[in-house]
Amino acid sequence: MAGNLGAGNLGDGETGGADTRARLDRLLSQIRSAGEHQVGYPTNQRFDYSPLYPFLEYSLNNVGDPFHESNYWENTHEIERDVIAHFARLTRIDPDEAWGYVTSGGTEGNMYGLYLGRELFPNAMFYFSEDTHYSVLKNVRVLNARYIMIKRQENGEIDYRDLREMINVHRDLPAVIMANIGTTMRGAVDDIDHIQRILQDSAVTSSYIHADAALSGMILPFVAEPQSYGFDAGIDSISVSGHKLLGAPLPCGVVLTRRSYVERVSRAVEYVGVHDTTLSGSRSGFAPLMLWYALARYGEDGIRGLVEGMLETAEYAVQQFNARGIEAWRHRNSVTVVFPKPAPEVFRKWQIAPEGREAHIITMPHVTRSMIDQLIDDCAAPQPLESSAGGETPWPN
Numbered sequence: 364m365a366g367n368l369g370a371g372n373l374g375d376g377e378t379g380g381a382d383t384r385a386r387l388d389r390l391l392s393q394i395r396s397a398g399e400h401q402v403g404y405p406t407n408q409r410f411d412y413s414p415l416y417p418f419l420e421y422s423l424n425n426v427g428d429p430f431h432e433s434n435y436w437e438n439t440h441e442i443e444r445d446v447i448a449h450f451a452r453l454t455r456i457d458p459d460e461a462w463g464y465v466t467s468g469g470t471e472g473n474m475y476g477l478y479l480g481r482e483l484f485p486n487a488m489f490y491f492s493e494d495t496h497y498s499v500l501k502n503v504r505v506l507n508a509r510y511i512m513i514k515r516q517e518n519g520e521i522d523y524r525d526l527r528e529m530i531n532v533h534r535d536l537p538a539v540i541m542a543n544i545g546t547t548m549r550g551a552v553d554d555i556d557h558i559q560r561i562l563q564d565s566a567v568t569s570s571y572i573h574a575d576a577a578l579s580g581m582i583l584p585f586v587a588e589p590q591s592y593g594f595d596a597g598i599d600s601i602s603v604s605g606h607k608l609l610g611a612p613l614p615c616g617v618v619l620t621r622r623s624y625v626e627r628v629s630r631a632v633e634y635v636g637v638h639d640t641t642l643s644g645s646r647s648g649f650a651p652l653m654l655w656y657a658l659a660r661y662g663e664d665g666i667r668g669l670v671e672g673m674l675e676t677a678e679y680a681v682q683q684f685n686a687r688g689i690e691a692w693r694h695r696n697s698v699t700v701v702f703p704k705p706a707p708e709v710f711r712k713w714q715i716a717p718e719g720r721e722a723h724i725i726t727m728p729h730v731t732r733s734m735i736d737q738l739i740d741d742c743a744a745p746q747p748l749e750s751s752a753g754g755e756t757p758w759p760n
């Protein structure tokens with residue numbers, strides 16, 4: 364007997380089929396209306412991958428290292444290599460020296476960078492700021508690595524004085540540093556040059572820097588005066604999300620590092636005829652296709668235009684908030700606009716991200732000036748609001 368799948372059990376014939384369709388229709392309309400008020404999370408909702416739909420009829424699987432042969436032929440390794448070469452140029456490393464793969468998202472990319480750091484320096488101390496994405500603490504715990512959480516400055520950057528002090532105390536150990544290239548809540552970019560100076564001054568024997576550039580990794584390559592973020596600044600690996608700036612219906616990302624490092628963790632697996640260098644075994648073959656298609660469709664100028672538009676909208680939001688007496692700010696080259704946490708009613712209508720006494724919106728391409736005007740009206744309005752899209756409030760206590 365089929366398990367209970369809810370209102371319409373799959374494969375139950377005409378009635379079940381109608382129920383199933385009705386349920387899917389209901390879900391779709393809920394999701395559509397939620398998207399109209401999504402201003403707080405960095406996922407670009409504007410994309411069209413319809414030319415790729417025929418590939419969904421195949422069991423694509425990119426198991427193994429995209430730079431090696433595989434016994435599983437329904438893969439998109441060749442396209443994946445092109446995606447990695449593209450991101451190598453964006454993150455300022457010669458594609459011939461770079462290695463990487465398409466991940467399931469930012470968490471896996473960070474995990475991979477930290478894993479390599481641990482494999483290269485097994486007794487290292489790991490350092491990252493308290494404003495780091497929550498996945499990193501989980502990652503270092505999974506790796507069973509020793510870590511020190513460094514204080515953050517008010518603006519969200521790592522506190523360099525605290526970092527210097529901690530590295531000095533442990534200068535007998537290799538240092539693995541997780542640098543934020545755009546923090547989740549405040550869009551802050553840790554100063555890689557400053558971190559390098561601290562490492563040099565403290566005379567640690569070995570070090571490794573992983574950059575978490577989930578969102579800003581697709582912004583900084585396209586602005587006139589970026590903060591340091593790439594391999595040219597001395598990072599050893601970097602993770603960038605695919606579903607954030609480019610937008611995608613399935614979460615994905617890329618992780619890049621130096622080819623020479625990966626040889627240290629590579630292992631041949633006869634069963635699938637691959638080199639096992641990636642974290643996951645079976646991997647999406649569709650995700651590299653989406654990234655490749657988005658990069659090709661936009662082109663460099665298209666992405667530059669997208670980024671310019673997002674930055675202009677972010678600046679518009681800051682000015683409009685401030686004009687209404689609501690203190691809002693953002694970092695240079697950042698589309699994350701931080702403002703005081705609004706009333707619970709605002710959270711019922713809008714998807715905005717809260718933390719402590721702050722909240723933020725992120726001006727992704729689908730976030731229009733008119734959405735911002737409405738949001739600011741709602742933040743400034745005496746509560747409760749006239750209309751509400753959601754049900755229960757997600758307001759954290």
Ligand SMILES: Cc1ncc(COP(=O)(O)O)c(C=O)c1O
Binds near residue numbers: 467471473496577616
């Ligand atoms: C800075 C940063 N790093 C990592 C992640 C994790 O990405 P994912 O949710 O794709 O695993 C996020 C997610 O928002 C993020 O903002």
